[in-house]
Amino acid sequence: MATTSQPDVKGATKQDHETIILVRDVHKYYELGEIRVHALRGVSIEIKRGDFVTIMGASGSGKSTFMNILGCLDQPSAGRYLLENIEVSGLSKRQLAAIRNHKIGFVFQGFNLLSRTTALENVELPTLYARISKAEGEKRSREALALVGLGDRVAHFPSQLSGGQQQRVAIARALVNQPSILLADEPTGNLDSRTAVEIMDIFQKLNDDGLTIVLVTHEPDIAQFAKRSIQFRDGRIRRDERILNRPRASEVIQNLPKLED
Amino acid sequence: MDLLAIIRIAMRALGRNKMRSILTMLGIMIGVGAVIAMLGVGQGARQTVQEQIQAMGSNLLFVGAGTVTRSGMHMGWGSTKSLIYDDMLAIMRECPTAHAAAPGSSSSGQVVFGNDNWATRVNGTEPQYFDIRVWPFQEGSAFTQNDVEMAANVAVIGETVRKNLFGATNSIGQTIRINNLPFRVVGVLVPKGTSAAMGDDQDDIILVPITTLQKKITGQNWLRWIMVSAVSRQASYAAQQQIAALLRDRHRIRPAEDDDFFVRNLADMADVADEAGRVMTLLLASIAGVSLIVGGIGIMNIMLVSVTERTREIGVRMAVGATERDVQQQFLTEAVVLSLLGGGIGILFGLSASYLITKTLGWPVLVSPVVIVIAVLFSMAVGVFFGFYPASRAAQLDPIEALRYE
Numbered sequence: 001m002a003t004t005s006q007p008d009v010k011g012a013t014k015q016d017h018e019t020i021i022l023v024r025d026v027h028k029y030y031e032l033g034e035i036r037v038h039a040l041r042g043v044s045i046e047i048k049r050g051d052f053v054t055i056m057g058a059s060g061s062g063k064s065t066f067m068n069i070l071g072c073l074d075q076p077s078a079g080r081y082l083l084e085n086i087e088v089s090g091l092s093k094r095q096l097a098a099i100r101n102h103k104i105g106f107v108f109q110g111f112n113l114l115s116r117t118t119a120l121e122n123v124e125l126p127t128l129y130a131r132i133s134k135a136e137g138e139k140r141s142r143e144a145l146a147l148v149g150l151g152d153r154v155a156h157f158p159s160q161l162s163g164g165q166q167q168r169v170a171i172a173r174a175l176v177n178q179p180s181i182l183l184a185d186e187p188t189g190n191l192d193s194r195t196a197v198e199i200m201d202i203f204q205k206l207n208d209d210g211l212t213i214v215l216v217t218h219e220p221d222i223a224q225f226a227k228r229s230i231q232f233r234d235g236r237i238r239r240d241e242r243i244l245n246r247p248r249a250s251e252v253i254q255n256l257p258k259l260e261d
Numbered sequence: 262m263d264l265l266a267i268i269r270i271a272m273r274a275l276g277r278n279k280m281r282s283i284l285t286m287l288g289i290m291i292g293v294g295a296v297i298a299m300l301g302v303g304q305g306a307r308q309t310v311q312e313q314i315q316a317m318g319s320n321l322l323f324v325g326a327g328t329v330t331r332s333g334m335h336m337g338w339g340s341t342k343s344l345i346y347d348d349m350l351a352i353m354r355e356c357p358t359a360h361a362a363a364p365g366s367s368s369s370g371q372v373v374f375g376n377d378n379w380a381t382r383v384n385g386t387e388p389q390y391f392d393i394r395v396w397p398f399q400e401g402s403a404f405t406q407n408d409v410e411m412a413a414n415v416a417v418i419g420e421t422v423r424k425n426l427f428g429a430t431n432s433i434g435q436t437i438r439i440n441n442l443p444f445r446v447v448g449v450l451v452p453k454g455t456s457a458a459m460g461d462d463q464d465d466i467i468l469v470p471i472t473t474l475q476k477k478i479t480g481q482n483w484l485r486w487i488m489v490s491a492v493s494r495q496a497s498y499a500a501q502q503q504i505a506a507l508l509r510d511r512h513r514i515r516p517a518e519d520d521d522f523f524v525r526n527l528a529d530m531a532d533v534a535d536e537a538g539r540v541m542t543l544l545l546a547s548i549a550g551v552s553l554i555v556g557g558i559g560i561m562n563i564m565l566v567s568v569t570e571r572t573r574e575i576g577v578r579m580a581v582g583a584t585e586r587d588v589q590q591q592f593l594t595e596a597v598v599l600s601l602l603g604g605g606i607g608i609l610f611g612l613s614a615s616y617l618i619t620k621t622l623g624w625p626v627l628v629s630p631v632v633i634v635i636a637v638l639f640s641m642a643v644g645v646f647f648g649f650y651p652a653s654r655a656a657q658l659d660p661i662e663a664l665r666y667e
Contacts, residue, residue: 073661097579097582097584097587102582114577125581
């Protein structure tokens with residue numbers, strides 16, 4: 001187990017300012033009629049700022065449930081979750097929406113871009129719900145698109161973009177409100193292997209700049225680009241280890257056969 | 262998010278499905294258009310009726326001989342013989358609210374001039390009748406009080422009679438024959454048109470001195486009606502009561518007995534006609550209103566489809582920070598924009614329909630600004646009412662489920 005010493009939740013204030021995510025003994029149950037499904041059975045994790053974590057596990061292992069809780073889309077049934085020292089468990093739906101808006105960027109497997117909406121407008125979406133001006137939102141959106149290498153595609157519709165480009169628009173959308181963490185749920189699942197590595201390259205570069213990333217995948221060769229690997233099984237953490245000698249995605253691309261874009 | 266941004270987003274979302282949005286708006290367009298046109302027709306008719314009643318003289322009171330029942334059979338108004346010339350003199354003498362009065366008796370007659378003949382009503386009255394009814398002459402003038410005293414054979418004719426007997430020929434000074442008696446035409450009245458309150462042609466009439474009618478045509482000495490003008494419009498109700506009390510006394514009617522006359526005040530008649538117009542307008546508008554509700558249901562239907570189709574979009578919006586309220590607002594705004602746009606175009610529809618009705622059917626149509634304001638507010642209300650449920654459904658979606666929705 002490569003996790004650092006178990007932090008004390010009550011003391012998680014100033015001396016732990018490096019800790020961005022602190023999960024303590026989180027449980028999640030679902031009531032499906034008579035049956036009670038126990039999706040998470042006591043999960044504890046601490047993630048430091050600047051980390052790059054992959055979460056792996058078979059379907060039904062609880063990793064999706066865990067990601068939903070991390071993303072403030074769902075609340076734990078028991079246990080505590082602190083995001084940047086804010087106690088998330090117990091917040092209202094409205095407050096959760098604000099946290100998702102300011103602190104979390106989502107990247108999905110299916111991109112989830114709005115069709116018949118330009119790349120720029122897609123990226124602007126989170127800024128509409130933030131308290132910033134339209135002009136500021138547009139400025140930030142253009143910057144975010146430039147950051148993922150799509151500065152020249154702002155007026156394109158998703159249908160005019162390749163899968164990799166669409167996912168990069170989605171990453172720009174996730175970054176536009178300068179979140180504390182980026183949550184990516186199987187971001188390479190719908191992409192060919194070369195494009196997948198290109199996306200991982202973007203993630204690595206963003207991480208190099210200090211962005212904390214948590215990524216769910218079931219592909220080991222995608223997981224290897226991260227700094228830390230957590231494996232879920234039956235609602236518990238089975239393994240949590242540092243990845244040593246991780247490859248640079250930018251170097252891996254050189255060795256991949258070139259496909260037509 | 263400010264309202265302008267919300268509206269912009271709603272417009273964009275609707276623009277993505279232009280055909281569908283237009284078809285959805287069509288229901289509201291037709292509904293609002295129909296309501297405006299129907300209200301316009303109804304209001305126009307009411308206005309016309311009111312104008313005509315006003316034109317009859319606003320202080321006018323009509324005293325009619327009452328009905329009489331013989332062997333259980335009602336004989337219709339004017340069948341009693343109890344209303345007489347002295348009653349009119351008594352009214353003028355004893356009712357301070359009465360300003361002027363004219364007696365009236367009625368007959369029908371066959372009128373002949375040259376080779377033309379015409380069947381019409383022949384009323385006998387006195388010269389002040391034309392002042393009380395505010396009825397000017399296009400040619401000639403009224404017969405005189407002297408004519409009345411002499412029971413002279415002079416006649417004033419209405420426009421319809423003039424047209425049918427004389428056509429382009431000059432009528433003044435010509436001699437016509439009423440029931441074979443020769444009469445000299447002294448005046449032609451200005452056309453009044455069809456009476457909106459009664460529905461008869463007011464210009465299809467001949468007026469002769471009452472004495473002439475009574476002595477030479479009907480042989481009756483009682484009156485069918487007395488026209489009274491009150492000193493003012495406010496006084497007309499008091500006049501009505503004074504006249505009724507006076508006539509009951511003069512006709513020796515015991516307290517429990519029914520009147521053998523009736524007194525109608527023009528304000529009452531205006532009210533009755535107005536009430537009829539109001540009911541008609543309401544009826545037309547409610548039929549049209551049904552289509553507005555159907556249009557609203559159309560909006561609800563499309564919004565529900567839209568919410569289902571855009572489940573993933575809703576999930577994404579929630580994931581990036583939209584609150585339930587944001588989502589609710591967005592869909593509600595789309596519904597309201599749909600209904601308001603539809604309502605706006607519907608107003609243009611309604612106005613052009615009103616214009617066409619006036620042009621082709623010749624009906625007076627009156628579209629008041631109030632109606633337009635109400636139409637706008639109502640279509641907005643339709644949008645809110647029928648958009649609320651779909652918008653709530655959108656807002657209640659679980660973001661996790663919504664993101665997973667295929």
